[in-house]
Amino acid sequence: MIPRILTLVLLFFSRLCFAQFTEHYTVDTLTEPGQPSKSIFYQNHVYVLGISTDNEGPEFIVRKLDTLGKVVWSNVLLTPRLGFPPTYQCFHLSTLDDQYLLVGISDYSSLAYTMLKIDLKNGAIISKNLDTNGGYTYTELSFASKDTAVFIIEAYHDLILATFDKLSGKTVQTYKLGGRDQNPFAIVGDKRGNVYYSKGDTIFKINYQNPGSKLWTLPFPALDKITISKLYLDPDDGTLYAFGQAKYNNTIPIVVKIDPQAGKIIWSTKIEDLGDFIFSAMDVSPISLYISWNDRFAGGAYYTPTSKIDKQTGAIIWSKLHRFDPSLPISQRTTVITAGSDGIYLLGHDWGIMKLDTLSGAKIYSFQVNIYESIYDLQGYSPGRNIFETPTRLISIGQKPYRSISSKEVFLTLDKTTGKIIAEKDYGGLKQYDAQTIQMLATPQGQFIAIQQIGAMGKLVLFDADNTPVWEYFLPQERKLIYAKILNDSLLAVLSGGFNLDLFNFVKKKFLKNFPISNTDYSTFFLAKPSIVFHPPNMIFVAIHRNASEPQTAMYRIDLPENFNSLNEHTLFIRNSVSLPSDKFSVNNVLVPLNKDTIIFINGYSIEKRSIPSSDIRDDYKAIPTGFVQKVHLDHYQHNFLLALGYDRSEQVMLTKINRADFTKVWTTSLPVYGQISKWIPSEVSNMVYIIVNQTNRRLHLLKYNTENQTVIWQKTLFETPTESVHFTDICLNQNDQSLLIAGYTESTPQNKKAIFINIGFDGTIQSNLLAEGDFPGNNQGLCVLHLEPANKSYFGGSINKSPQKASSAFIYSFSADQLNNSIKGLIFWDKNSDGKQSKDEPGVALGDVFLGFSTRVYHNAEGQFKTLVPSGQFTLRYRVPEHWILTSGEFSYPIDASNIQNLKDTFRFGIIPIQIVNKIDVSATSQQLVCNEEAPLYVIVKNKGTSIQNVKLRLDFEGTPILQNMLPDSIRQRAMYWTFDSLSPGAARWIKLDFLIPGVGQIGDSLVYKSTAFYQQAPNIVDSTIYRYHDILLCSYDPNDKLVRPEGLQKNKLTLFNQYLNYTIRFQNTGNFPARHITIIDTIDRDLDFATFEFLNASHPITEVTGKGNVAKFVFKNINLPDSTNNEPESHGFVSFRIKDRSGLAEKTTIDNTAYIYFDQNPAIVTNTTQNVMVSKFEDISTSSQDKFIPPNFRLYPNPAQDYFMMDASMDNFSNIKWKMINTLGKTCLEGNTQSFPLHISTHNLPNGMYYLIIEGRKIMKVVVTR
Secondary structure (H helix, E strand, C coil), rough: CCCCCCEEEEEECCCCCCCCCEEECCCCCCCCCCCEEEEECCCCCCCCEEEEECCCEEEEEEEECCCCCCCEEEEEEEEECCCCCCCCEEEEEEEEEECCCEEEECCCCCCEEEEEEEECCCCEEEEEEECCCCCCEECCCEEEECCCEEEEEEEEEEEEEEHHHHHCEEEEEEEEEEEEECCEEEEEECCEEEEEECCCEEEEECCCCCEEEEEEEEEEEECCCCCEEEEECCCCCEEEEEEEEEECCEEEEEEEEEEEEEEEEEEEEEEECCCCEEEEEEEEEECCCCCCCCCCCCCCCCCCCEEECCCCCCCEEEEEEEEECCCCCCCEEEEEEEEECCCCEEEECCCCCEEEEECCCEEEEEEECCCCCCCCCCCCCCCEEEEEECCCCCEEEEEEEECCCCCEEEEEEECCCCCCEEEECCCCCCCCCCCEEEEEEEEECCEEEEEEEEEEEEEEEEECCCCCCEEEEEEECCCCCEEEEECCCCEEEEECCCCEEEECCCCEEEEEEEECCCCHCCCCCCCCEEEEEEEECCHHHHHHHHCCCCCCCEEEEEEECCCCCCCCCCEEECCCCCCCCCHHCCCCCCCEEECCEEEEECCCEEEEEEECCCCCCCCCCCEEECCCCCCEEEEEEECEEEEEEECCCCCCCEEEEECCCCEEEEEEEEEECCCCCEEEECCCCCCCCEEEECCCCCCCCCCECCCCEEEEEEEEEEECCCCCCCEEEEEEECCCCCCCEEEEEEECCCCEEEEEEEEECCCCCCEEEEEECCCCCCCCCEEEEEEECCCCCEEEHHHHHHHHHHHEEEEEEEHHHHHCCCCEEEEEEEECCCCCCCCCCCCCCCEEEEEECCCCECCCCCCCCEECCCCCEEEEEEECCCCEECCCCCCCCEEECCCCCHHHEEEEEEEEEEEECCEEEEEEECCCCCCCCCCCCCCCCEEEECCCCCCEEEEEEECCCEEECCCCCCEEEECEEEEEEEEEEEECCCEEEEECCCCCCCCCCCCEEEEEEEEEECCCCCCEEEECCCCEECCCCCCCCCCEEEEEECCCCCEEEECCCCEEEEEEEEECCCCCCCCCEEEECCEEEEEEEEEEEECCCCCCEEECCCEEEEEEEEECEEEEEHHHHHHEEEEEEEEEEEEECCCCEEEEECCEEEECCCCCCCEEEEEEEEECCCCHHCCCCHHHHHCCCCCCCEEEECCCCEEEECCCCCCCCEEEEECCCCCCCCEECCCCCCEEEECCCCCEEEEEEEECCCCCCEEEECCC
C-alpha cells in the first residue's frame, strides 16, 4: 500500500517506549456468559459440561477442574444452534472404564443427538458420533453389559430403547417400546444383559439383545394410579428400587423395593403425611435411602420435603419439611441430594444450599447463593447444578445472575461445618472481545470522560488532564454504546443499543435513570449516529434514523422531573423521500435546537423545523428544500446562521447557509470535492470553517473555506489509497497550537486495520501524524480526538491490538504541545545525474522502504515524501533501497537526536538511480460485494514497478452497466473500456473508480469477471501486457416465498442424473403487517421420490415438528413470532431445507415435480413455484442437437453466503477424482478434500466469518462468503 500525500508511521509500542506521551490501555477482562449443565466428581477432580463462551460464540465445553476450581483442561465438543427456548441439552455425563468421559448431547429441534468419548487425562475427543434418529427427551445411559449401555428416547410420542456400544461410540440398535402417555419413564441396566424400564404404572424386565420378549411385567394397582420416575439397582444388596408417586385425592410420594429376579414387590412405602409432592432426587448409604420431593405445581408448597427410609424394611426413619430461605413465600424446589459423611446436603431453589442432620433430619444450616432484589427476579434462572463432598470441604457448581439478562459459570468451595463460602471462582467465559474508546468528552471541570465499549458492556471512565483515571463505571446491562453527550455541569446522557437512554451524574459518580425510549418497532433499526439535545432545565430531545423500506426519523422528547422518576414521551415520524445508506451518518448530527422552542433537523433533501411546545411536537412545520442535495451534517454557525453539508447526485459536496431568524436559505454552493461522508467544524476565525470529506473511502480531503466570499482558502488531500479503504471518525480544533486533530483508520481487510492520527496546522501544513498499526494485525482504529485548552493537552483514542490472536485494547494517548510537533521529514528522489543532490528536474519517487530504528516503518507518499512523529531519545533513520536501484546520496542511515530541535528540522534525502532497465507494470482490481440490481464501485489500479518511464494503455472488460467514472475512458467498445497514461514514472500509480449497475437475478450465484489488461512498451518494437482478473459472486434476494432444488437440472430440459440427493429449500417471508405466530409448511413429495431417504437438513428458526406420513412432509414452526416485513424486513425471512433421493428403477426422462404450501397462522396457503427435474441415466445419450453433445462442467455453490455449510454442485458428475481446497484472504488453506460425485456437502461450521476462495483444481476459483 502506497499512500499518496499523507506521511504515516507504524508504532510498535511494545518495542519503543514513548516516554514523551502518556498511554492508557483497557482490555476486556470480563467473564462472558455461560451455563453449566451436568457435572460429576471423580478421582478428586470435577468434570463439568455446559454452554460457555470461550471462543467465538456459545459452545458445549467440557472441563476438568481441580478442587480449587482451577481448569486442568477444557475442550469444545460442539457449537449449538442458538434459539429460545434452547434446543440443545446434555442428557448424560459419566466416566467410562476409568479412562474416558462419556457424554450425550441432544438437539430436539432436529431430533438428533451426539455421543462423545473423551480422554480423562487430556480432554481429547476419542470418538464423536451424530445420530439423526433422535427425539425430544432422553434418559441417562445405564450399562446393561460390560460394553453396552441402554437409554430411552421419546420421539413422536413413542418410547424407543437405544443400545449404545462403548467400543465404537455409536448407537447400534433401536427398538420401539410403544406409545408414551404424559407420565414419566425410567430405565436401568444390571450389566448382565438385563434392562428394567418403567412406562406409566408398569415396570418391565427385558434382555437388551431380545427386547421384544418380556422377562417379567410388574403392573401396579390401577386404583393407586402410580407412576414411576426413577429406577435404581442397588450394588450393595442387588435389589431394584422404584421411586414415584401415587395419585388419590392428592399426590402421595411412594418408594417400592422389588426382587429383580422374580419381579415381585418386597415392600412398598407411601409417605402420606407430606402432602401433594412428587419425586425429585435420591441418594443412598449402605443401610438407608435419602429422597427429596418437590411440590407437584411449581407455585405450590413453600417447603422442601426430605425423607430417610430403611433399605431393609422400608420403614420411614424421618420425613422433614424445610425451606432454603424462610423469608421467600414461593415454591422452594430441590434438584440434588447428596448423602455425605457427616450430613445430608440439598441443592435447589436458585442455588439454595441446605445441610440436614443424618440421624434426625433437623436442619443444620441453609442459605441462598443467589439473592434477588425482588422475589419475581429471575427465580429459577440461575440455579445450583451440583454439590460434592471432599474430605475437607464442599464443592458446588452453578450459575449466578450476570449482566441483568444472563448468567455465568461459578465454582464454589464451602466450609462443611458452617456452610460459609470459602472461595468463589469464575471458571468459564474466557472469550476476550474487542475494547474501544469510542468518544472523549470534556467536562466543565477540566477533565474528560472516556466512553468505552468493553466487549458487550459499556464503560464510563473519568480521566484527569494527565490521562490518569479518576473513577470508572460499567453501565448496568449489556448494550452497545452509540453516542454520548454532556448536557450540563453534571449530567451525562448515553444512548445505547435497543434505544436506551441512560442518564448519569458524573460529578457524584451516580447512575440516575434508564429511559427505554422506543417500542418494539424500533428494535432492529439501523442506528445512525443520533443527536441528543438538552434544553435547560428539564427537556432532552433525541433523533434516531430508522433504516427500513421507507426510511424514517424518530424524534423523542423526554421531560425530566427533578427526581427522574417519570417520563413524558412525544414521538414524531418523518418520512424521508430517499433511502439513506447506513454509512451516511458516521459523523453527522441531524438535530439541532433553533431556540428553546424549536428544533431543526435534516430530512432527506430538505432541512426542516418543528416547534416543541409541551402540548404537541408537531406544530409550526416549515421546510427549506435544497434540490437534489442529500444532507448529511447540520449545525449552528456564528450567532444567526446554520450551515448544512450534503452532496448532489454526482456526489459533489454542497454547502448551504441558512438564516436562523426567518429560516430561509442564504445561499448554496458547490465545493471542489466529492464524497458522501462529510463534516464541518468552526475555524479559529468567525467567517471560516474546516470541511473534511471522505471520497468513496479512498480519499480523505480537508478544506478551509471562507463563508463570507464563498472561496476555498486551501485544500489538502490528506490520504489517498487505491488498495485500502480510509475512514475518518473525528475532528476537533486545537486553538492553543493553531492546528486541527483528526482521527481515523485504514482498512485492507476487516482483520487488518491501522489507526490514523493527524495534526495539521491552520495553514494546511501537516505538523505531525502517525499510523498506529499495533503490535499485531487486527482491529487497530483511531475513533476519537479531544483537546483540553486549560491543560493544553491533546488526546487520541480508539482500539489497538497488542497481543497475538487476541482482542484489541481500548487506548488513549495524551500529547503535550511539544510532543505534537516532535517530527522528522524526508524525501526519496530519482537522482538522474548521480550527484547525490536533488535538482529541480529530479522528482520524488515512491520506491523503497524507510524505517525508524530497525522495526518501525515510516510510510512515504506518492511523491516520495515522508514525515512522522518521533519519540524521545536517539534513533537511526534507515532506508532500504529497492531492487534494481542503487543509492547515490551516500548515506543509508542518519542518526537522530530527538532532543535536538535543529536536527528534527532537517530534511533527510535519499537519492537513487537504476542500475538496469526493468519494464514491469502491475495492474489489479477490487470491489465491494456485488448485489443484484445495485450499484457497486470497482477500483482498478495501474502501477509502474519497473525502472523506466512507461506509456501505458489500459483495457477493462466489464459486466453490468457503467454509470460513473472518476476518470473518463478514452473510448468504449462493446464490453470494454480503454484509457491511456503517458509518462508513468517508476513507483507512480494511477487508479480508476467506476460505478456499475450490477446484473439482475437472472445471473444469481454466477461469478462475474472483470478483466484488466495493461499494455506497455517494453522495447522500441515490443509491446507487453499484464492481465488481472477480478472474480466475484453475484448475490441476490429473490421471491420471498419460493422453492429451490439443487441440482436444478442441466439445460432448459432440467436433466438430472438418477440416484443422487435432490436438495430442496423452501423459503418464506411474512409480508403482512403483523408478526406470524405459527407457520406450517406442507410439502407433498412426488411419488417418484423415495421417502425412506428423506433427510431433514436445516431451518432458519427452531422447528417444533417435522413429520412424514405417506408422501407428505410437514414442518411446523410453533410460536415462531416471525416479524412482518413492514416493521422488520431483515428478520421477516425464514427457510427449511431437506434432501431426498429418487426411487430406483424409474424410467428414463421421468419428471419429478414438487410444490410447497406455506400457512401463516390461520391464513390461506401461499403456494410456491413448482420445481422440476427430468431424471436420466446419462447426459450424452439424450442430446437433441450437436451442440449438446459436450457440456463443460458448470460449478455452482449454494447457499452463498454460507452459514454452517454450503453445497458444491456441478452440471456433470462423470469426471475423475477432483481435488479442492478453501483458502482465506491471506492464502492459508482452511479446508481441503477430493470428490468424485456431486453435490458435495462442505461444512463451514468451524470457520470464522469472512471471505474465502474455493479452488477446484485445474477448473475454477470461486468466492465463498461465510457469515452467521
